[in-house]
Amino acid sequence: MVVVMAPEATAENIAAVVDSVHAAGGQAFVSRGVSRTIVGLVGDVGDFEALNLGSLAGVLQVMRVSVPFKLVSRENHPARSVVRVGGVPIGPDTMSMIAGPCAVETPEQTLEAALMAKAAGASLLRGGAFKPRTSPYSYQGLGEAGLRILADVRAETGLPVVTEVIDPGSVEMVASYADMLQVGARNMQNFALLQAVGSAGKPVLLKRGFSATIEEWLSAAEYIAQRGNLDIVLCERGIRTFETATRNTLDISAVPVAQRLSHLPVIVDPSHSGGRRDLVLPLTRAAIAVGADGLIIDVHPQPKVALCDGDQALMDTDLKGIADIVSLLSPLMGRTLTMPIADRAAVAV
Amino acid sequence: MVVVMAPEATAENIAAVVDSVHAAGGQAFVSRGVSRTIVGLVGDVGDFEALNLGSLAGVLQVMRVSVPFKLVSRENHPARSVVRVGGVPIGPDTMSMIAGPCAVETPEQTLEAALMAKAAGASLLRGGAFKPRTSPYSYQGLGEAGLRILADVRAETGLPVVTEVIDPGSVEMVASYADMLQVGARNMQNFALLQAVGSAGKPVLLKRGFSATIEEWLSAAEYIAQRGNLDIVLCERGIRTFETATRNTLDISAVPVAQRLSHLPVIVDPSHSGGRRDLVLPLTRAAIAVGADGLIIDVHPQPKVALCDGDQALMDTDLKGIADIVSLLSPLMGRTLTMPIADRAAVAV
Amino acid sequence: MVVVMAPEATAENIAAVVDSVHAAGGQAFVSRGVSRTIVGLVGDVGDFEALNLGSLAGVLQVMRVSVPFKLVSRENHPARSVVRVGGVPIGPDTMSMIAGPCAVETPEQTLEAALMAKAAGASLLRGGAFKPRTSPYSYQGLGEAGLRILADVRAETGLPVVTEVIDPGSVEMVASYADMLQVGARNMQNFALLQAVGSAGKPVLLKRGFSATIEEWLSAAEYIAQRGNLDIVLCERGIRTFETATRNTLDISAVPVAQRLSHLPVIVDPSHSGGRRDLVLPLTRAAIAVGADGLIIDVHPQPKVALCDGDQALMDTDLKGIADIVSLLSPLMGRTLTMPIADRAAVAV
Amino acid sequence: MVVVMAPEATAENIAAVVDSVHAAGGQAFVSRGVSRTIVGLVGDVGDFEALNLGSLAGVLQVMRVSVPFKLVSRENHPARSVVRVGGVPIGPDTMSMIAGPCAVETPEQTLEAALMAKAAGASLLRGGAFKPRTSPYSYQGLGEAGLRILADVRAETGLPVVTEVIDPGSVEMVASYADMLQVGARNMQNFALLQAVGSAGKPVLLKRGFSATIEEWLSAAEYIAQRGNLDIVLCERGIRTFETATRNTLDISAVPVAQRLSHLPVIVDPSHSGGRRDLVLPLTRAAIAVGADGLIIDVHPQPKVALCDGDQALMDTDLKGIADIVSLLSPLMGRTLTMPIADRAAVAV
Known part of the structure; x- marks a missing residue:
């Protein structure tokens, strides 16, 4: 009710x-x-x-609530929402790019990736300090040490930080470093975690579970909203299908469908969707053209030695293409490319 | 071998x-x-x-052939192919739109739909005379009478005709009316039909089966190619997944993946993918931006009384949006919008 | 209607x-x-x-028909049907096993496989002369020569023959050799083929498409029934899912669900479902226990040199386990194991 | 390593x-x-x-670990393991049934369901006090009050208690009441929760995620094992596919596949797999026949008023069939039906 x-x-x-x-x-x-x-x-x-x-x-x-979600539904809130992350807007009039390394490994690698991201037009920095990995023998991340690196790189670059939290018990700690809390695909129905981030006072990036229907995804967002936090950005990152040529199948239709059902912004992850470097650029074009409110992209100074998902990370040489296409297509879709905060300050002066 | x-x-x-x-x-x-x-x-x-x-x-x-396809592979034919249908090119430098009614119902409805299609920028006419329907109690099409209607409308509008064939035994008859033979999703692994269209001397539009991998799709094309016919256009039209918000899930990544593996042109069907009228425009934008070589779109003068798939057919009022976006985005992707033959003739004069 | x-x-x-x-x-x-x-x-x-x-x-x-199938529905025909194939019943009171080689290769291999099948309790012989293969470079079968081999082996062993037909144009020819016509999974929605076998005057084994819903499967059966042929046996053979440990995922629930919706017999293919020899025995047990009306199993005298699907074919040494379990479980499920015709004749004497 | x-x-x-x-x-x-x-x-x-x-x-x-799981693999531990839950064995020589209400609602309902379960042959009681529900507006369970009810019913019936835990922060509390901790399908890759139950000193029931591969499922078990807890029982409960006739698709092949890859016991949930009361009995038969080490079944005294999953809960009148089939089939599979502890004590005297 x-x-x-x-x-x-x-x-x-x-x-x-x-x-x-x-x-x-x-x-x-x-x-x-x-x-x-x-x-x-x-x-x-x-x-x-x-x-x-x-x-x-x-x-x-x-x-009385008859559908599984209400607070996040567009029916009750026809105007599409804008979520601000460290001052950077994500919403219907802008194109905001989040970029950075899949995993934070060293201060140098993180700073270098952040500068690459910024040069490519990113206004927000992504980077994982806690990595939920299928096998316990895969790299699990640096933990709080990684968060400190992210905070240092934010200080240096002016890019607000988006980072994943995987445990309700560490939400408060992660929130003390992050500008936006990411809930990963595997945790989309970790309801205790959703409730914890709903109470943490920070915007949330909610990735779609790789086998979640759009209705289940919006219901997961409702768990966060019910704790008083409506600053939620939805992220489509590919679903699991029978096709093996790509790591996941980007459900490009989910963007307009979710935007019709919910007032929340919807962004796309072209890196994890395909899991292949050569698909990041075409999927980025498709995402902007379909009407996404933003992008989240993996970049790494040396993908070959990346501890996590190197196959899909863009290198320096790839980023010019991303920068060009984002600049070209965003205005056609009625959007302004969000600039990094520091640069906007400079412009304002 | x-x-x-x-x-x-x-x-x-x-x-x-x-x-x-x-x-x-x-x-x-x-x-x-x-x-x-x-x-x-x-x-x-x-x-x-x-x-x-x-x-x-x-x-x-x-x-020696170790992969399941060879003649259609790009490895052996690095240059991307152009397929000509009644003089209209489909290939890497153009954007060609096929449009028309899902099913041919009457001469009036077909002509009206063809004129709508042409006004929206289509250079080829689609229309089904033989409809493969899940239930034997659904509308099965007009058969040869429908093909005669299509031929009449072609004469009137100058639009070459793309139409489906569902039985090896009627390939010759259908080919005598059509400019391009369509093999539907349910028949993608109907090998007798593939071999028959491979010998029919007309270009083929091969829709991806709704649960076919990209490798199986290209292997199906190889069956056609092996009969001496390399004039094949591939069409991504959505795959079957657990998501129920859309009729199928458009696998937008399949376009660049197939173009990398094969030299054949790849087009997208934004109508059958989503099965919803409101998704046709955003999916059309995504298809052009991802790099598709063409589009196939359902239009109907009165979708509410359509005998087949009315939920997804565009009406007159929707087509302006399609025409605008195709004109806007195609040049950005390095493509020239293919004009109807008649108009090109006029221009040539 | x-x-x-x-x-x-x-x-x-x-x-x-x-x-x-x-x-x-x-x-x-x-x-x-x-x-x-x-x-x-x-x-x-x-x-x-x-x-x-x-x-x-x-x-x-x-x-008026509102559901997509009617003639095959149980609603209109509460008693479960018995289909007779060369005198062998498949229905609610019996357990009938069809076994034989995936592909007919030589007279010797086919006879040897038939004798193995018979020793294991099979009362019907399977064997493919026309093989629908994903790649045109895979073995395609012997064609009519293979059918002659099957007829010879039938004469020698007394086992009626079940064999696949893949083209409407060859239905009459195949029917002149076969006791039962098989429509394979890839052709489940090849409507021209369904209509042709519906008119051929022989019982039909209709395999479920690997991505067909149960409703679509029954609708395909309706196409056959509508041509006047109600002698249809349904065969569950696994569906396509994300799981890669097995070739397909046996949808064991489909057996009771289809039996509740339709009066037609439903059998299970434990060989193609898993695609692994080690799974044939446990899946056979599960199939009998869930209530299947029969089984269809691949056997081959020398699986390692089989031209088709050798990984899943049972060898002589495996068949004792099948024979034992079928004899043990069938009576518990209220079923009599169908004996080969010749042996029954002997018993009758 | x-x-x-x-x-x-x-x-x-x-x-x-x-x-x-x-x-x-x-x-x-x-x-x-x-x-x-x-x-x-x-x-x-x-x-x-x-x-x-x-x-x-x-x-x-x-x-060196090259596969994603090692401690739970059978390669390193050929003998299949027995896990004891409050003295009740689950393993290769026994058939152990866990039954009870999906959700604990009242003391009366829980006791009644437990007595039904016991009469049907169950030796362990299931019941949820914390319910992970797709929508925040669905019934979420009684929490600790529900655990107290379960403990009271255990005292009365002698049935050890299996109950779900959904949050690492409450593992210790739940473990103080439960004999076995259940990790639900949605939490199968909630790695913080897996690590917490790995350290809790109680056996764990690990349900397969509804879109998890078998390899991912065993990798999740490895997270628990790595914390020193090898008392893990795997539970197949259906995977998500395109089929809509059933709530999920029971992957019956997963039982022998997982038993071959891992030494851990594998049980089946025929209630959640199909989501339909009429399928529980046939799927129970299939599960025993395929070689499962146990069953977990929903029962409710009044399914029509159940607060959770009433459609699939068995009623009193259904349970006779379950009891009969478990008694009949288990010995054929070389298994002794595990009796409730209290009764075994009586027998021992």
């Missing part, structure tokens, strides 16, 4: 709703969106109906 | 190879490509090796 | 229905089932309704 | 290995298996090789 507050509702009005729900033995999660505040209720629907919440001051509407 | 003839090989040289193979109890299929002639051998490899074909006059190379 | 005739309807009654339909420009297909005759109509439903067929003599019921 | 200790290795020998690894900056996880102790190393392989661990006392073998 969801309680939609009126635009003019006061903090006291909201608190009164929450208190009523608590008194009835339920749980209430307050989500403050761009245009209004929503209170999500978990518990016995019969008990909640007996409360007659619709009669409380400041309450606009009480909705 | 494949025998590659030297560029200067004479008809007699080729005949000598074929005769040797026949004498050894094998079958030989001659394929005359743009730059050279290839003889495909079927039968006992040991027997063929004993023939020492490499020593015959005009033979450049004798290859 | 389907017209169900009363049990007491005469040939004249049936002809009258057919004539009416023809007069209205439609097509009528008469199916004589065990308990009643059904006339399937293809054409304009509105025209048919105007005929008021329900008022004709001998007509029990006129049904 | 994995260090295999000799059978006669002492605690001091093991400690010496661990200390060496720590000194080199690596991590070492000791797994005490039935026949030998294994030390799993995580860190820089080059550094470890420099240690020359093979020369230390009590070390039998040092293996």
Whole structure:
């Protein structure tokens, strides 16, 4: 059950709703969106109906939830949302590129990759310090030491940091370094993790599970939203099919479908979708043309020695093509390429 | 086993190879490509090796076939091919649009759809007279009467006709009306049909089976090529996955992957991929941007009363968007939009 | 639209229905089932309704078809059917095993495989003379010469012959040798072929397409039934999934699901499902236990030199296990193991 | 890298290995298996090789890990393992049934379901207190209150308790109530959770992710094993495919394939696989016949009012069929049906 507050509702009005729900033995999660505040209720629907919440001051509407997601749905929020990450907007009017190494390995490798990313037009830095790997014998990441490297590189380059968190117990620690928390494909239905990032006070990048339907993906986003965090960016990164020529099958249709069902921004990962360096450029073109709100791309100064997913990382020589195509196609799709913060400051002066 | 003839090989040289193979109890299929002639051998490899074909006059190379396709592979034919359909080129330098009704229903509906298609930039007319339908109780098409309608509309509009053939026994009859024979997704591994269209003397549009790997798709093309017909255009039209939001999942990566493995042109069907009218425009944009050599799109004057796949057919009002985007994006991808023959004639004058 | 005739309807009654339909420009297909005759109509439903067929003599019921299959559905025919192949029953009370080589190679290999099959409890012989292969460079079968070998081996062993047909044009020829016509997985939606085998006067083994839903499989059977042939046996042989440890994924649930939706017998192919010799025995056990009406198993005297699918063919030494388990489990499932005809004759004497 | 200790290795020998690894900056996880102790190393392989661990006392073998799993592989441990849960064995010689309600709702419902389960032959009780649900608006379980109910029902019935844990942070708490910790399909690659249950000192039931390959499933088990816990039971519960007639597709072949690759017991969940009550009995038969080491089945006194997955829960009237078939088929497969502990005690007296 969801309680939609009126635009003019006061903090006291909201608190009164929450208190009523608590008194009835339920749980209430307050989500403050761009245009209004929503209170999500978990518990016995019969008990909640007996409360007659619709009669409380400041309450606009009480909705029974029949679809598996509501707060993230476009039906209830027709305007497409803009999510800001360290000041960088991701939304319907911009093209924002996140780039960086799949895994943080050394300060030098990370800085070099960040500078490559920036030169290619990226305004956000990606890099993994905690790597969820299929085998326990694969490289697992540097942990907190990797986060410190990312923070140093952010200081040097001005690029806000997007990094993965894999355990509810370390969300707070990771959030203390990151500008955006990434939930990876394997954790898309790790509900404890979704709830933890929903409460962490940082924007979230939610990758689609490689065998999740679009409805399940949006339902996972709803878990985050229900904790009061609507700053969610969805990322299509390929689904698992019978085809073996590519690592995954980029579901390019998922971009317009998800944008129609949800007000959240949707970006595309052309690197993990195909798992092949030679596909990154054509899939980037397709992603921009289909209407994606952004891109997330693996780059590495020396892909051959990368500890993780080197086959798909772009090298310096590939990045000119990305930079060119992003500059060329974005304006045709009605979008402004987001520039790195530092450069924008310079421009502003 | 494949025998590659030297560029200067004479008809007699080729005949000598074929005769040797026949004498050894094998079958030989001659394929005359743009730059050279290839003889495909079927039968006992040991027997063929004993023939020492490499020593015959005009033979450049004798290859044992280890991959499932050879004549259509790019390895043996690095230049990407151009296939001409009623004079209209489909290949690396052009953007050619095939459009028309899923099923031919009446002369009026077909003509109206053809005029819509032409106005939207199509240079080729599609239309089904034989419809392979999952249920025997669904509309099965008009048969030869439908082909006559298509021929009449071609005469009126100047658009060459692409139409499906579903039975080896009717290939000759369909080929007498059509400019290009379409093999549908369900028949991609109907090898008797592939062999029949390979011998029919008309270009072939080979749709990817909805659960075929790219390797199986190219192997199916090889069946056609082995009969001496290299005028094959591949068409990606979506694969079957667990996702139910779309009818199929457009495998956009298949376009660059197939173009890398094969010299044949690859086009995209944004209508059947998604099965939803609202997805045709974004998927068309993605297809052009990823590098497709053409498009095939369903249009219908009154989709609501269409006897087949009305949910995905574009109406008059949608076509302006298609025309605009094709004109805008094609030149950026280094392609010239192919114009209808009649108009080109006019221009030429 | 389907017209169900009363049990007491005469040939004249049936002809009258057919004539009416023809007069209205439609097509009528008469199916004589065990308990009643059904006339399937293809054409304009509105025209048919105007005929008021329900008022004709001998007509029990006129049904509009809303699901994609009707004649093969259990809803209209609650009793499960028995299909007889050369006198051998396949149905709810028996366990019938079809075994033999994937491909007929030589008279010796075929006879030896048939004797192995018989010793293991098979009452029907399988063997392919026309092989639909993914690559044109794979072994394609002996053609009619292979059918003659099968006929000879039948004469020697008393085992009726099940063999694949891949082309509508050769159905009549293949039917002149075979006791049962097999439609392979790749041809499950080759509608021209389905219609041809529906008219051939021989029982049909319809393999499930490797990416066909159960509904599509039954709809394919309906194409055969609509031509008047209800002697159809369905065969589950594995579907295509992301799992690569097995060649296909045996959909064991499809057996009870198809038996609930259709009155047709359902058998299982444990050889092609897994594509691994070591899985044939456990999958055979699972198939019998789940309630399958029969089995089809690859055997070969020397799998290592088999021209087709040797990895999955059972050898002599494996067959004792199959014979034992079939004898043990079948009675527990309320089934009698079908014996070869010759032996039954001997028993009868 | 994995260090295999000799059978006669002492605690001091093991400690010496661990200390060496720590000194080199690596991590070492000791797994005490039935026949030998294994030390799993995580860190820089080059550094470890420099240690020359093979020369230390009590070390039998040092293996570089090339496949993604080792401790759970059968290659290194040919004998199939038996896992004991509250004294109940799950392994190659027994048939052990886990049954109970999908979700714990009330003390009465749970007790009633447990008594139903016991009467049907179950020796272990399942019941969910923490439910990972696709939508945050679905019933999420009673939490710790549910665990208390399970403990009470165990005291009353003598059935050890199997229950799901969904968050690394609550593993210790759940383990204080449960006899076996279940990791659900959605959490199969929640590596933080796998590591936490690996350290919890209780046997683990690891469900296969619904789109996980068998190799990924065994790799997930390796994460648990690496923390020193080899008491792992694998559970096949259906994979995601294109087929929609069933909720998931039971991959029956996965049972023999996983048993061949790993020494761990493998059980089957016929309830979640099909998601349909009418399929539970046939799939149970197939599971026993294919060689599964056990079953996990949903039962509910009143499925129509179940808060979770009522469509698939068996009712009292269905259970007689399960009890009969398990008693009939298990001995044929060389297995003794495991009896509930209390009853066995009685028998022992």
